[in-house]
Amino acid sequence: MDKIRAVIIGMGRMGKTRYNAMKRHGGYEVVAVCDTNEANMEGYEEKKYTDWKECIDNSEMDAVIVCTYNVVIPDIVCYSLGKGYSVFSEKPPGRNLDDALRMKEAYDRAESPILKYGFNHRYHNSVIEAKALLDSKILGDVVCARGVYGKAGSPDFTHEWRNDTQISGGGIMLDQGIHMLDLMYYFMGEFTEIQSSVDQLVWKDMPTEDSAFSILRTSDGKVASLHSSAIQWRHKFSLDLICTKGFISLNGLLTSTNSYGEEKISYYRKDLEQKTGGLGKPMEHTMCFDSDQSWDYEMKEFYDAVVNGEPVKLGTIYDAVNLMKMIEGIYRV
Ligand SMILES: NC(=O)c1ccc[n+]([C@@H]2O[C@H](COP(=O)([O-])OP(=O)(O)OC[C@H]3O[C@@H](n4cnc5c(N)ncnc54)[C@H](O)[C@@H]3O)[C@@H](O)[C@H]2O)c1
Known part of the structure; x- marks a missing residue:
């Protein structure tokens, strides 16, 4: 098996998650790790750096x-693409649309670039089933959707980098809500009309x-409502997709915190003749x-993209720009 030699920049929660997934895959050789906080690299045997440029310039990969934090993502992505490296970056694609467009320019300038963003929710099993x-x-066409994605903040929530706009670019919508927006975009297409209420409640x-x-x-007239919340004291993930001939309901999501409940997808065919159940109670799958x-x-x-030349299918730079356009629309209230 050909190995991708890779460096990981940012060894916090996600850096470690990606490291473990790369090890499980077997096709990656992590040649170096980098974090401004050395404590976050403790226990790793790879070469260590605290400066990302030095890490990239001195590694054979x-x-x-x-x-890393959102604010650093565009600089690292643009620099890496400029050097001809393939790039996998965490979401969100920077702090705002300008950041995403800057990465798109670097992508367009690069020769045969490979760039993928980590919108991992599209790869949850319930989401894969819903897409299929x-x-x-069999349920016709999706016409509208209702999504709620919420968490309970944290004890030091107001001091987290996620809530420092200089570093993150936005609050819970950009941090967590963007995953729900991404799913709705995946299932329904780009949203061009947006109304929102963005609050500190x-x-x-x-x-x-x-x-x-x-x-x-x-x-083309599909409608969705999305609530992204940091005050959902009991964690919640719920997405209803209403179709012309049926209904899909996603509830719960398996995450590392195990706090969003069992991951489950149910679907129902429209049954006004009551062949499978009472009115409004069709058979559940x-x-x-x-x-x-x-x-x-x-x-x-x-x-597969880097080694086998397959296209990046999900989390492309085009998805990234479209999502940040919609995020900008949500924040423009
Ligand atoms: N795909 C997902 O579901 C998912 C989940 C959580 C976080 N994320 C994203 O992953 C990124 C990291 O989030 P996290 O939860 O791991 O945060 P974290 O705070 O646990 O880790 C971020 C790490 O980046 C390091 N860092 C910051 N600036 C740096 C720089 N200039 N050079 C090198 N290292 C630097 C920090 O020291 C820290 O260790 C964020 O963009 C976040 O939105 C994605």
Whole structure:
């Protein structure tokens, strides 16, 4: 098996998650790790750097894996693409649309670039099933959706880098809500009309929002409502997809915190003649999952792109720009 020689920049929670997924895959050789905080690299045997440019310039490698704070992501992505390296970067693609467009310019300038962003929710098993159901058309076409993705902040929430706009670019919507937006975009297409209410309802002494409600509409008339929340004291992930001939409901999500409940997808066919159940109670088809393979599927797709020349299918630079355009629309209230 050909190995991708890679460096990981940013060895916090996600850097370690990506490291483990790359090891499980077997097709990666991590040649160096880099973090401004040396304590985060303790226990790793690879070469260590605290300066990302030095790490890139001094390593013999094929790919850069970017897992830093949002503010640093564009600089590292642009620099790496400019040097001809393949890049896997965490979401969000920078702090705002300008950041995403800057990375798109670097991508357009590079020769045969490979760039993938880590929108891992598309690789959750329930989401994969939902996409297959929608593509099969057995439930007709999706016409509207309702999504809620919420977490309970944290004890030091107001002091986290995620809520420092200079570093993160936005609050819970950009940090977590972007995954739900990405799923809706994946299932329904780009939203071109956006209304929203972006608020500090409980955590008032921080510069970012703790709640964002949005009503989104595609140019062909599909409608979605999205609530992204940092004040959902009991963690919640729920997405309803209403189709012309049926209904799909995703509830719960397997994550490292195990706090969003069992991951489950149910679907129902429209049954007004009551052949499968009472009115409004059609037969339910449910699948439950007990493992999260999203990180593995993602690193496999990146491997296949770099080694086997396959196209990056999900989390492309085009997805990144479209998502940041929609995020900008949500924040422009
Ligand atoms: N795909 C997902 O589901 C998911 C989940 C969580 C976080 N993320 C994203 O991953 C990124 C990292 O988040 P995290 O939860 O791992 O945060 P974290 O705070 O645990 O880790 C970030 C690390 O980056 C390091 N860092 C910051 N600036 C640096 C620089 N200039 N050079 C080198 N290292 C630097 C920090 O010291 C820290 O160790 C963020 O962009 C976040 O949005 C994605």
